[in-house]
Amino acid sequence: MIWPMIDVSVLQVIYRFKLAQAVPLDGGATYAQIAEKTGLSEHRVSSVIRQAMTNQIFHEDSLNHVVHTAISAILVKDPAMWDWVGYFVEEAYPSSARWTEAMLRYPNSQEPNESPFAVAFSDAAPEGFFKYLSDNKVTQARFFGAMKGVGTAPGLQYHHVANGYAWDRLGSATVVDVGGSTGHVSIALAKIFPNLNFVVQDFPHTVQQAQESLPAEFQERISFMPHDIFRPQPVRGSVYLMRHICHDWSDKYSIKILQQIVPAMDADSKIIMVEHVVLPPGHRSFLEEKQTRNLDLHMFTMLNSQERSADEWARLVAAADPRLKIASIQKPPGSDDSVIEVVLSQS
Numbered sequence: 001m002i003w004p005m006i007d008v009s010v011l012q013v014i015y016r017f018k019l020a021q022a023v024p025l026d027g028g029a030t031y032a033q034i035a036e037k038t039g040l041s042e043h044r045v046s047s048v049i050r051q052a053m054t055n056q057i058f059h060e061d062s063l064n065h066v067v068h069t070a071i072s073a074i075l076v077k078d079p080a081m082w083d084w085v086g087y088f089v090e091e092a093y094p095s096s097a098r099w100t101e102a103m104l105r106y107p108n109s110q111e112p113n114e115s116p117f118a119v120a121f122s123d124a125a126p127e128g129f130f131k132y133l134s135d136n137k138v139t140q141a142r143f144f145g146a147m148k149g150v151g152t153a154p155g156l157q158y159h160h161v162a163n164g165y166a167w168d169r170l171g172s173a174t175v176v177d178v179g180g181s182t183g184h185v186s187i188a189l190a191k192i193f194p195n196l197n198f199v200v201q202d203f204p205h206t207v208q209q210a211q212e213s214l215p216a217e218f219q220e221r222i223s224f225m226p227h228d229i230f231r232p233q234p235v236r237g238s239v240y241l242m243r244h245i246c247h248d249w250s251d252k253y254s255i256k257i258l259q260q261i262v263p264a265m266d267a268d269s270k271i272i273m274v275e276h277v278v279l280p281p282g283h284r285s286f287l288e289e290k291q292t293r294n295l296d297l298h299m300f301t302m303l304n305s306q307e308r309s310a311d312e313w314a315r316l317v318a319a320a321d322p323r324l325k326i327a328s329i330q331k332p333p334g335s336d337d338s339v340i341e342v343v344l345s346q347s
């Protein structure tokens, strides 16, 4: 149980010293050649690569001669996978080693600037991960690349959002995509549901770029609006889509985000959250269970946030406003996320 830390340390060396790129995709390289390219000693290179081989990263096809495996080759061929590894080994891994320090220094904190990440990067990122990203273009580009890669995973495809809710029953509603980034989810829904219009809200720099690159066919139906999710919702009487928003925030902040929307809601309004709904142990395969538990603790690591069970989602919306109720939770087949429909009861 202790040894997997060596796996990640090895991955960090592979990333930092670009060991995958030091091995040509055709033909491979000797340890001496890789050492020369990377500036590491031949012994260190072979120790690291031979340990990586135990995870099927690289293969020695003859003594001291390294070739790629499918896993090592993907690090060279797929920039999103490279960014994903980079984000994990450079930001998440050192932060994960600071859990207990964060827990002791800031017991049960819900503040992003008291997360294990903020403890690990206290000099560079005293205000937490998101502020660090906005101040560091290299890290930001890597994180966006990683997120783009994650978005291509089968369980996170946008068609699950379409399948998980009866969007066609909304008539000609306006859907406000709160924290909708560059509008990729709205665009995916707009393609399938021609009656719906969309307002995508996010930080000013994000929505400005997105408006400029929006395909002409959607110009009439999708608009972009700079909006801070911690300020009152300016678009009234709509359907409010929030995909992967609250899992970035602890309860304290998620409640604030929801409370900004409630005053804008009318009797037909809904909040549609697309999020992970955690099941109790024993309901899923071992690998799914492991993935969910890892993700929950990863959210703690970086943001002092969490993944939530159905009960925790219900308590969260009720804490934001006792009139808010979860009307339905649908998990489309093959989807990692569920679609949580929240309504405002009028009684």
Ligand SMILES: C[S@@+](CC[C@H](N)C(=O)[O-])C[C@H]1O[C@@H](n2cnc3c(N)ncnc32)[C@H](O)[C@@H]1O
Pocket: 178, 179, 180, 181, 182, 185, 201, 202, 203, 206, 227, 228, 229, 230, 242, 243, 244, 245, 248
């Ligand atoms: C995890 S991403 C989800 C993006 C999109 N909803 C999706 O499903 O791909 C979180 C989004 O929230 C936005 N965000 C974070 N804090 C915000 C704030 N205070 N105001 C507006 N948007 C914010 C980020 O810019 C980012 O686009």
